[in-house]
Amino acid sequence: MSDKPIILIVDDDPINLQILANTLKDTYQLKVAINGSQAIQLAQKEPLPELILLDIGLPDMDGYEVLEQLKTNTDSKNIPIIFVTGKNQQKDEEKGLKMGAVDYITKPIHPIIVTARVKTQISLKQQKDQLLSLAAHDQLTGLYNRHFLMDCITRKTSFALRQDTDLSLIMLDIDHFKDVNDNYGHPTGDSVLKSIAQLLQSCLRKEDIATRFGGEEFIILMDNCNQNIAQEKAEHLRKTIEQLKPDNIQVSCSFGVTQFNHTNDSIEDLIKRADLALYQAKEAGRNRVVVYS
Ligand SMILES: [Mg+2]
Structure with missing residues (x-):
């Protein structure tokens, strides 16, 4: 080419x-x-x-x-x-x-x-x-940013509705990230964020969209993927991150998973469900995957 x-x-x-x-x-x-x-x-x-x-x-x-x-x-x-x-x-x-x-x-x-x-x-x-x-990318990690995600989610949910295909969303958050920053300093914290971002990017399919949603929070959008497959994917990511040890620091992530509901779902609700599942994962002791139910 x-x-x-x-x-x-x-x-x-x-x-x-x-x-x-x-x-x-x-x-x-x-x-x-x-x-x-x-x-x-x-x-x-x-x-x-x-x-x-x-x-x-x-x-x-x-x-x-x-x-x-x-x-x-x-x-x-x-x-x-x-x-x-x-x-x-x-x-x-x-x-x-x-x-x-x-x-x-x-x-x-x-x-x-x-x-x-x-x-x-x-x-x-x-x-x-x-x-x-x-404008679409997060400067630090190179992943897409929240602004891009909101655009993308609008397009992908309407596509999923039109074509009657599955769409899943994984929200993940680095556990005790504040401790990383406090104990090792912000440059190391940034480096950990970059390593996690790189890992997400390398584990995903070409059509998946990985975004840095906020500080140490990421969202992955997965086309043609129901919540069972998304759960498996999240579990795989969880294990891989656990073994990653970026900058020689033991880090883990908690995950919330949900699926787009074709009848009467809004983008806000979709994100809220993933957030609730993520909250449950944190409450249950972190370093785990919870599917919204
Ligand atoms: Mg002519």
Whole structure:
């Protein structure tokens, strides 16, 4: 796989397509569509393009309509679009920019100008993605943060409802973490947090989401996973953490497990149940897994 940014070129004119492709092919990985429906399909298929060059006059629908459809889809709504078109009236350009295109280039194209404008938009997109990624992650551990979790949980619960699939949530908390900080100092406490985060990350499936929910508290969201499997997973994590001894310190975690209830469940209730189960695990002597019942 190439590391070059992906650009989707949409144009029904083979000559234009050829000129654009020749201009960009050395710096970017190119995908090509020759009509609107093909464009929409390719724009929503992983790996997603970083930029779309979109012609307006297309055989099946016009470029404005393509843009509109792309902007209403979660996968494609954040991909910047540059119109590249023979429509050179000011009102066409106005319309395109008002609808949300980031730029408007008129044909015949000048390769140097296209190259420069494409480069600008690709670099803006990459900066924006980097900021979004920073905003979604916990700085210390590198796990996702609470803000991201709340977004993610909303998407995953509605997916679970739509597709009638299971979704489980594990909440875990490091036992007596205050003692670690008090006895060994905060830098060591931070190092312990990082080690636990790393362990969580390495034990999880690709589709699981591990987040630092608060100080020494973590939440794991597991798709297609009922509470029995989640319980097994939590038990495995518990044992692994018990043997980890980060910074030569014996640490353990307590776990609360619950499952998304398809009838009448809210995100708040889901988290609250995991929290209650976790509380019970603490009350029962820590270093254990409790499933909410
Ligand atoms: Mg055309």
